[in-house]
Amino acid sequence: MHLTRFLRFPQQSLAHLIDHYAKYPPTGLTMKRIVEFAREGDAKQSYLFLRNELPVRLASMMKEMGHLPPRLLEMPSVKTVNGWYGTSLTELHTFKELPATGDSVKKFTEVLQNIRKRHSTVIETLAQGYMEFSDQAAIKEYEESQIQYFLNRFYLSRISIRLLIYQHTMCFGEEVPIHPTHLGFVDPNCLVEEIIKDAFENAQFLCEGYYLTAPPLELRKINAVNAEEPIAIAYVPSHLYHIMFELFKNSMRATVEHAESKKISTPLPPVVVDVVKAKEDLTIRISDRGGGIPRSKADKIFRYMYSTAPRPVSLVDSQHSGPTPLAGFGYGLPISRLYARYFNGDLEIHSIDGYGTDAYIYLQAVEDQASEWLPICNRAA
Numbered sequence: 001m002h003l004t005r006f007l008r009f010p011q012q013s014l015a016h017l018i019d020h021y022a023k024y025p026p027t028g029l030t031m032k033r034i035v036e037f038a039r040e041g042d043a044k045q046s047y048l049f050l051r052n053e054l055p056v057r058l059a060s061m062m063k064e065m066g067h068l069p070p071r072l073l074e075m076p077s078v079k080t081v082n083g084w085y086g087t088s089l090t091e092l093h094t095f096k097e098l099p100a101t102g103d104s105v106k107k108f109t110e111v112l113q114n115i116r117k118r119h120s121t122v123i124e125t126l127a128q129g130y131m132e133f134s135d136q137a138a139i140k141e142y143e144e145s146q147i148q149y150f151l152n153r154f155y156l157s158r159i160s161i162r163l164l165i166y167q168h169t170m171c172f173g174e175e176v177p178i179h180p181t182h183l184g185f186v187d188p189n190c191l192v193e194e195i196i197k198d199a200f201e202n203a204q205f206l207c208e209g210y211y212l213t214a215p216p217l218e219l220r221k222i223n224a225v226n227a228e229e230p231i232a233i234a235y236v237p238s239h240l241y242h243i244m245f246e247l248f249k250n251s252m253r254a255t256v257e258h259a260e261s262k263k264i265s266t267p268l269p270p271v272v273v274d275v276v277k278a279k280e281d282l283t284i285r286i287s288d289r290g291g292g293i294p295r296s297k298a299d300k301i302f303r304y305m306y307s308t309a310p311r312p313v314s315l316v317d318s319q320h321s322g323p324t325p326l327a328g329f330g331y332g333l334p335i336s337r338l339y340a341r342y343f344n345g346d347l348e349i350h351s352i353d354g355y356g357t358d359a360y361i362y363l364q365a366v367e368d369q370a371s372e373w374l375p376i377c378n379r380a381a
């Protein structure tokens, strides 16, 4: 069935649609609500919520995008991303007044799947635009902080949109969750240790491929709520994996390069991970002995594009030769912090210059305290 069959309303201009939807604030959810809805909700309810909520979240980001420096907006990659957002918003809008029949819900689910595919390389594509922009001419300081501020909000919004889409297509569509006990994209009983080990092994594989060596893992855990039980919370496994993978790559690179610079040939010091679950927080600390970060650089490490590694060939085109580098785009820490903050957690880095770094990941162990952290737009614009 073609989409135009659903176009019963006069097509409005895109600018009008953006203005319309961006007027509304997003409706934030909690992990508890998401889990309950995955268990008890149905496709129609989900449709009725999302056909409004998704356009609201997309439109507010498009509106913000419009305030970026004009020269950045002219970058082909930025235009591409803008175009994807426009297409998706227009597609979603066609469902605005459609009754929740089986047919329209089915079509809606297909549209969501397409949107997810269309937007799958948003991070890299926008990053490419920012990189080209910064290569063209020196970025002014106010532009830089404006872009950094925008990217945080934009990528955060994208994380939220993807989660909502996955929850619909996996819980109520034909897409199956990665694991039978998962509720869509969410695991109500996410085994933290498994994810840590998995992320570590994959980072280690990359590290060995690039440096021919990698530090070992030392994992220590305490379940302060119930010592007998494995450590688990309701969480999005892929989010936790992403955070851990990025932090491990950073720690491994630092450990190997620091040892090389000191001409230490003895076994590399381990990356030590402490996982503690208490009543409120789940805390993961990753400690490395990779020489640390001087305080003069500490406020830069969460900036997009800040990296002390040589820049890899291309972000979008992965057809480069040689081993995959562990670092260089400067997106690891800022994106990981967004994932951590998204459900009311956080990510902090504390360093001892000349010695090593501790990364702290804080996650909410209480499901109804884990509420979506969303960019709320400034509606004065």
Ligand code: ADP
Binding pocket: 246, 250, 251, 254, 288, 290, 291, 292, 293, 301, 306, 307, 308, 309, 326, 327, 328, 329, 330, 331, 332, 333, 334, 356, 357
């Ligand atoms: P990238 O890894 O692509 O450089 P990140 O955002 O992951 O980007 O990290 C930014 C920078 O922060 C790194 O280039 C490095 O200089 C510094 N850094 C991050 N983690 C560590 C660490 N564990 N030890 C030392 N330096 C670190």
Ligand code: MG
Binding pocket: 246, 249, 250, 326, 327, 328, 332, 333
């Ligand atoms: Mg990194």
